[in-house]
Amino acid sequence: MRCQEICKKLINCRGGWGIAGTPLLTTLSKGHLSCLQALLAHSTLVDCVDVQAQTPIFTAVRGKYLDYVLALLGAGTNPNGNSSNSCSPVLTAAREGDVDILRELLKHGAEVNSHSKVLLWNSCVWVSSGPLYLAAVYGHMECFRLLLLYGADPDYNCTDAKMLSFIRQPKTVLEMCLRHGCGVEYVQLLIDFGANVYLPTLIIEKSTKQNEAVELLLRERGNPKALTSQCRLAVRRHLKKINKIHSIDQLEMPTSLINFLQYDIIPVTVL
Template sequence: MLRLRTSAEEESCCEISQLRQAVLQNDDRLLDEMLCQEVYKKVINCRGGWGVAGTPLHAAVSKGHFSCLQVLLGHGALVDCVDVKAQTPLFAAVRGKYLDCVLALLGAGANPNGNASNNCSPVLTAAREGDVEILKQLLKRGAEVNSRSKVLLWTSSARVSSGPLYLAAVYGHMECFELLLLYGADPDYNCTDAKLLSSIKQPKTVLEMCLRHGCGVEYIQLLIDFGANVYLPTLIIEKSTKQNEAVELLLQERGNPKALTSQCRLSVRRYLKKIDKIQCIDQLDMPTSLINFLQHRLVPVTLL
């Protein structure tokens, strides 16, 4: 929700504007000198001026001005302050694809999920933009891999939850799609909010939406490998070469029970996700071959 400026912000518009100008000019030395003065330091977390949505920290990360970001954090800027849309500086850094700023904010303790009042999240934005490295850093620090969006999308005459897995698929970002599954994304609805799902008359699975959007067979195979329910989709789709191949793969899977080893892997991964340890698989005290198996890594066989 929009928030009216406080009286302190009204009275300090001049100082806030000057701080913002130094940031936009990427003048970290001037910014540091200004913040050594109490008159500027007291407005470091304020928004001010008509049309100004965020704080000086928002301005710094929105332009990728890393040195100014460091100065602001060094002088006590709040890492999770919000703009008028409840977007944190981390959200702005992810949207701008500034990896160095993302790492600095996360290192300073930024919430990887952004602010709960915002309809979107850093993970959703990274998945939509296909920025796999930023997405990886967010997930490594515990960002929610299932839907945080409060918005439902209308697509192909179907109402669906706009989760990160869905966005990665429809925008064709295979690396992000696989990464989300590795970090425990729900392969069916990519949403664990029962209230949100119940508001949809006939919720569509990620698998069904991949079929509807003509995603490649590799997307369908990944969903199958990560335990998607292959009996959920209703196979009423338009005909195309890609879809025919995908449907053939799906029907083949329906007719063949999953191997016991695959079932075991899925069970272990589900438990690790439940105890919030799925990002720690590589650190488990077990043989490398088992870790590779849990992480769906194909290790080439060495011929003797």
């Protein structure tokens, strides 16, 4: 009994010289899963922070420890990390291309339009460093599509009007994809998920890949979007508004419609 009382008093205490975090943060940095499970079993604080405002979930994502991420999320940690940190778990997973960890964060309610407090200097313009931008620039297609499926804003990857007002000339995700030569598949996904094709400034360079993407964008500007696509976007916007975008597969409707809302392509059998 005495040992249990001492344990409860010390389990969330910060270390001494050279140890800035709690036992939980130290355990995560060293990769000891059994210790993590023991600490969680004794009700350790799962959202404690170190001197850099890094939470255990952020440390686990940065270390690419999927088992640790699952354990922390199961214990009720905040999937967004700490707001005082200049980065976030979602940003880190998107930048590293860790689609499994990213999926778990989003399933547990992580903010898909989260952005760091640091703005990136890129191509002589200030841009928001949202997860969608990072997934595109680093070439992580699976993460890019997953973010869009969970409701990432396809224009600026940011719904904070106040933040956008601080940026003199905010660049859309479409424009950044064109600038970085991300390829037609990225541009096509953004168009499918409702990006405004009239926002980007088109700068045609010698890159064949970029020119193909520009041609696709020009075609979209000259043709109205199909009614079925507009209906899908309207339904998805409403689901995002009521915080149900992650529950599409639970809707009471035919499987074919659920697949359509989730952009799943079902092969057609020709008789």
